[in-house]
Amino acid sequence: MSRIALIIQLLLIINLSFSQNTDKEVVRKIFDNVLTSNEAYNNLEYLCKNAPGRLLGSEESIIAVNFMKDYFEKLGADTVFLQEFSTPAWKCNSTEVSILVDGKEIQLRADALGPSPSTQGKGLFADVIEVQGLEELKALDRVGIQGKIVFYNRPVDMKIVSTFRVYGSAIDQRYYGPRVAAEMGASGVLVRSVGTRIDTFPHTGSTGFKDIKIPCAAISTVDANILSKALKDNNALQVKMIIDAEDIEEITTYNLIADIRGNEFSDEYIVVGGHIDSWFNSPGAHDDGIGCVQSADVMRIFKELGIENKRSIRVILFMDEELYQSGGNAYADYSDANNVNNYLALEADAGGFTPEGFTVDASDSVVGIISGYQSLLEPYGIHYIKKGGSGVDIGPLKKFGVPLMGYRTDSQRYMDLHHSAYDTFDKVHIRELQLGSGNMAAIIYLIDKYGL
Amino acid sequence: MSRIALIIQLLLIINLSFSQNTDKEVVRKIFDNVLTSNEAYNNLEYLCKNAPGRLLGSEESIIAVNFMKDYFEKLGADTVFLQEFSTPAWKCNSTEVSILVDGKEIQLRADALGPSPSTQGKGLFADVIEVQGLEELKALDRVGIQGKIVFYNRPVDMKIVSTFRVYGSAIDQRYYGPRVAAEMGASGVLVRSVGTRIDTFPHTGSTGFKDIKIPCAAISTVDANILSKALKDNNALQVKMIIDAEDIEEITTYNLIADIRGNEFSDEYIVVGGHIDSWFNSPGAHDDGIGCVQSADVMRIFKELGIENKRSIRVILFMDEELYQSGGNAYADYSDANNVNNYLALEADAGGFTPEGFTVDASDSVVGIISGYQSLLEPYGIHYIKKGGSGVDIGPLKKFGVPLMGYRTDSQRYMDLHHSAYDTFDKVHIRELQLGSGNMAAIIYLIDKYGL
Numbered sequence: 091m092s093r094i095a096l097i098i099q100l101l102l103i104i105n106l107s108f109s110q111n112t113d114k115e116v117v118r119k120i121f122d123n124v125l126t127s128n129e130a131y132n133n134l135e136y137l138c139k140n141a142p143g144r145l146l147g148s149e150e151s152i153i154a155v156n157f158m159k160d161y162f163e164k165l166g167a168d169t170v171f172l173q174e175f176s177t178p179a180w181k182c183n184s185t186e187v188s189i190l191v192d193g194k195e196i197q198l199r200a201d202a203l204g205p206s207p208s209t210q211g212k213g214l215f216a217d218v219i220e221v222q223g224l225e226e227l228k229a230l231d232r233v234g235i236q237g238k239i240v241f242y243n244r245p246v247d248m249k250i251v252s253t254f255r256v257y258g259s260a261i262d263q264r265y266y267g268p269r270v271a272a273e274m275g276a277s278g279v280l281v282r283s284v285g286t287r288i289d290t291f292p293h294t295g296s297t298g299f300k301d302i303k304i305p306c307a308a309i310s311t312v313d314a315n316i317l318s319k320a321l322k323d324n325n326a327l328q329v330k331m332i333i334d335a336e337d338i339e340e341i342t343t344y345n346l347i348a349d350i351r352g353n354e355f356s357d358e359y360i361v362v363g364g365h366i367d368s369w370f371n372s373p374g375a376h377d378d379g380i381g382c383v384q385s386a387d388v389m390r391i392f393k394e395l396g397i398e399n400k401r402s403i404r405v406i407l408f409m410d411e412e413l414y415q416s417g418g419n420a421y422a423d424y425s426d427a428n429n430v431n432n433y434l435a436l437e438a439d440a441g442g443f444t445p446e447g448f449t450v451d452a453s454d455s456v457v458g459i460i461s462g463y464q465s466l467l468e469p470y471g472i473h474y475i476k477k478g479g480s481g482v483d484i485g486p487l488k489k490f491g492v493p494l495m496g497y498r499t500d501s502q503r504y505m506d507l508h509h510s511a512y513d514t515f516d517k518v519h520i521r522e523l524q525l526g527s528g529n530m531a532a533i534i535y536l537i538d539k540y541g542l
Numbered sequence: 543m544s545r546i547a548l549i550i551q552l553l554l555i556i557n558l559s560f561s562q563n564t565d566k567e568v569v570r571k572i573f574d575n576v577l578t579s580n581e582a583y584n585n586l587e588y589l590c591k592n593a594p595g596r597l598l599g600s601e602e603s604i605i606a607v608n609f610m611k612d613y614f615e616k617l618g619a620d621t622v623f624l625q626e627f628s629t630p631a632w633k634c635n636s637t638e639v640s641i642l643v644d645g646k647e648i649q650l651r652a653d654a655l656g657p658s659p660s661t662q663g664k665g666l667f668a669d670v671i672e673v674q675g676l677e678e679l680k681a682l683d684r685v686g687i688q689g690k691i692v693f694y695n696r697p698v699d700m701k702i703v704s705t706f707r708v709y710g711s712a713i714d715q716r717y718y719g720p721r722v723a724a725e726m727g728a729s730g731v732l733v734r735s736v737g738t739r740i741d742t743f744p745h746t747g748s749t750g751f752k753d754i755k756i757p758c759a760a761i762s763t764v765d766a767n768i769l770s771k772a773l774k775d776n777n778a779l780q781v782k783m784i785i786d787a788e789d790i791e792e793i794t795t796y797n798l799i800a801d802i803r804g805n806e807f808s809d810e811y812i813v814v815g816g817h818i819d820s821w822f823n824s825p826g827a828h829d830d831g832i833g834c835v836q837s838a839d840v841m842r843i844f845k846e847l848g849i850e851n852k853r854s855i856r857v858i859l860f861m862d863e864e865l866y867q868s869g870g871n872a873y874a875d876y877s878d879a880n881n882v883n884n885y886l887a888l889e890a891d892a893g894g895f896t897p898e899g900f901t902v903d904a905s906d907s908v909v910g911i912i913s914g915y916q917s918l919l920e921p922y923g924i925h926y927i928k929k930g931g932s933g934v935d936i937g938p939l940k941k942f943g944v945p946l947m948g949y950r951t952d953s954q955r956y957m958d959l960h961h962s963a964y965d966t967f968d969k970v971h972i973r974e975l976q977l978g979s980g981n982m983a984a985i986i987y988l989i990d991k992y993g994l
Contacts, residue, residue: 121703249574250577251573253973444952521738
């Protein structure tokens with residue numbers, strides 16, 4: 091090797107380790123900042139307490155959007171705007187489910203699935219058929235199902251470690267159950283809540299109707315056990331269901347977008363976000379108020395530390411992840427129509443517990459680059475950066491080839507509260523939240539600095 | 543390679559992968575079992591609700607020991623016995639700390655440190671000197687300290703990620719603070735609670751007196767802020783301290799030991815345990831009821847699944863980790879006197895949150911063997927097995943060359959509750975507890991099967 095080549099190589103090595111030291115220092119500064127900041131936590135408290143049940147189309151959803159819009163303006167974002175779009179919506183006013191046992195009416199704790207139709211007249215009274223899943227129902231004679239309420243009561247499989255997969259073990263009943271029962275002539279559907287506790291909280295969620303819509307609701311796991319027992323004692327038991335809900339043909343609503351301009355490639359956007367809506371029955375702390383306030387916190391961190399970003403950083407609080415996923419689609423359409431160059435998108439919508447890692451939905455080479463940052467983030471709880479899913483709201487950007495990422499946290503407590511009134515502010519731990527904001531800010535800093 | 547050599551090698555490979563498959567299956571069966579068992583969780587509820595404040599020498603400590611003894615007998619342990627020993631003890635009956643502000647007495651939430659002496663007569667009334675740590679106190683003129691109460695008020699450093707290290711950032715004030723203040727002539731000590739929340743719970747703990755003992759107590763972080771502000775408003779403020787506590791010269795107490803006999807090397811003991819005592823002010827859910835019920839759960843799992851152990855598995859619930867560490871020392875003495883061959887010891891005393899890993903305090907070769915099991919446990923939340931500390935109770939076995947291990951969990955929530963009344967049963971999540979029992983059982987299964 092020539093002397094000059096040697097010197098150049100040494101300089102490169104020095105430069106590289108200088109970079110790594112600098113990165114280590116910047117990441118440390120990010121965590122010094124975030125672990126002593128209450129802002130995201132306070133924002134989350136506001137959302138949960140002043141805008142619970144912020145489903146698409148609700149007043150609460152707009153309270154939430156306006157509150158966060160003010161916050162971005164206070165942070166000094168270069169641009170803050172509401173990306174308007176139109177979509178069908180749905181509203182649930184009330185859900186009542188009861189049974190008559192020994193002449194006494196017992197209320198079952200229930201919440202309609204979205205978008206359940208209302209029951210007609212004085213409500214639905216019908217016999218009940220309990221099944222342990224779709225296959226069992228499909229094997230039955232259609233005649234016996236006519237006009238009846240189908241009760242899907244297969245519990246989740248608690249032996250699975252990831253609670254997202256526990257959820258997956260029974261979610262078919264909620265998502266496909268009403269469609270299949272409707273096609274077979276049932277008049278209504280009750281579903282055992284898909285959650286990891288035996289408790290009195292109904293867990294709602296979306297259901298995938300096709301042509302025929304029938305009233306449908308989730309009942310809590312405790313009430314599912316009560317109903318199942320009552321049916322064993324008396325198989326002529328009737329259930330009364332009264333759902334007051336309405337489809338809304340079209341509303342105008344918004345994604346909230348806030349940018350800080352990049353100083354080199356300002357037309358390339360690194361997107362980070364969560365969804366601002368929650369189910370009508372839920373304060374939406376972990377799902378997904380926390381993803382919103384953490385994404386906003388990324389901007390706060392960049393601003394407070396004066397980190398210079400080459401690319402523009404765009405925080406998006408998506409509307410309507412829960413019901414029709416209209417916000418994610420609307421942003422993809424908007425990007426397409428306006429030639430927005432989304433450089434990468436990261437979504438935080440998997441709970442705000444202690445950090446676990448990032449998943450990357452992109453080419454192997456991009457996964458390789460991003461996973462190279464793992465060692466820098468390991469001291470802050472990132473155990474893996476690997477190929478995997480991202481998030482529902484950013485999913486529609488995939489068709490444009492945008493690299494997508496998801497922030498992942500420990501799942502053990504998540505399905506206790508998902509889509510239920512149990513998803514309250516007090517379930518969020520401030521340091522777990524802060525570590526999430528910090529890791530999101532750090533990975534965006536690294537991706538922006540080194541590119542993909 | 544000869545044909546026979548090739549065949550032998552193939553057989554070895556087949557045998558090895560068969561073993562790995564078998565291990566994978568056994569580990570899966572362990573988690574199938576543990577994730578559907580409530581027994582450890584129910585045992586913990588009993589300990590927290592029927593034997594809170596189970597400090598060495600208390601009635602509650604014996605209630606706890608007897609309850610767990612019955613449980614081991616019910617499980618069908620081959621041997622269950624109380625390993626008796628004598629030790630000094632200490633008892634706190636009450637702690638009162640107050641200040642007079644504008645003629646109004648304000649109570650500060652306080653708990654004596656162990657083993658604080660009682661205050662004399664009608665209590666201690668004295669001026670207060672606030673310092674931010676030992677160095678600040680040592681730099682002061684001794685004359686100004688005579689007869690005064692020293693108030694250590696340096697907060698923990700919240701910028702540190704591991705809360706054990708956050709704790710480490712201020713624990714010198716609690717452990718050495720009273721000793722140093724006493725040597726300099728102070729009459730008493732108040733310490734800002736070493737915890738990660740600003741709340742009203744005092745966090746007690748042990749303090750390391752040398753020759754002179756003076757009354758000392760921890761006050762909650764909220765009350766530390768109140769006191770500090772009151773001192774700024776009025777530096778002639780006096781504090782009143784009344785501590786009713788007593789040293790007990792000698793008591794007889796017990797470690798609880800339960801064994802299942804090994805079928806090959808029955809005189810080699812794989813020890814797994816936690817400590818049954820807790821501070822007088824705490825239900826001791828995470829510290830360390832959970833370590834006890836998880837250790838007992840290891841035995842339940844082996845029994846229920848019929849896992850054959852070559853070596854004897856010994857569950858020890860140690861008395862007195864908190865005050866004088868007499869139980870750990872007594873077991874080491876007992877082992878020495880009776881030539882007990884402790885093959886390895888694992889302690890669970892770092893909280894019962896979502897699993898993180900195991901640390902191993904042993905030779906590099908032993909660390910190498912045990913860390914080889916990481917990939918088998920990764921699906922169950924074990925992110926690392928590495929060289930590190932073990933536990934206070936098994937520490938005295940180190941001098942005999944026993945390989946030691948510690949089970950580690952996510953620390954973010956731990957220092958919120960450590961040594962305080964906030965360490966209640968409801969802070970424990972059943973699945974996080976179950977994953978701990980499962981990982982402990984799995985690693986013991988592997989260590990027993992393959993040896994060290």
